[in-house]
Amino acid sequence: MSAAGRAAGPFLSGGLFSLATRVRPKGEALAWGVFGGIAFLGWIASFGIRGEGLESAEWDEENGSVEDEGDDEEAGGIGR
Numbered sequence: 875m876s877a878a879g880r881a882a883g884p885f886l887s888g889g890l891f892s893l894a895t896r897v898r899p900k901g902e903a904l905a906w907g908v909f910g911g912i913a914f915l916g917w918i919a920s921f922g923i924r925g926e927g928l929e930s931a932e933w934d935e936e937n938g939s940v941e942d943e944g945d946d947e948e949a950g951g952i953g954r
Contacts, residue, residue, distance in 0.1 A: 887905075887909075890904070890905050890908060891905055
């Protein structure tokens, strides 16, 4: 899906910008409105992303932070 968007995106956006130059008055509002609408729909759709494996195992739901499970050097991390 991402590859299809990357392949078609430049073609479609170029066509939209070309079309917007022919719309009088305020043709730029056409392109702005279409791209803003797509971004808004993507933002709304992102609230529907749910899944068990999307969050880190160390994520603490109550305080919204990553739990520290011991010494950083033992876990292979960089010391603080």
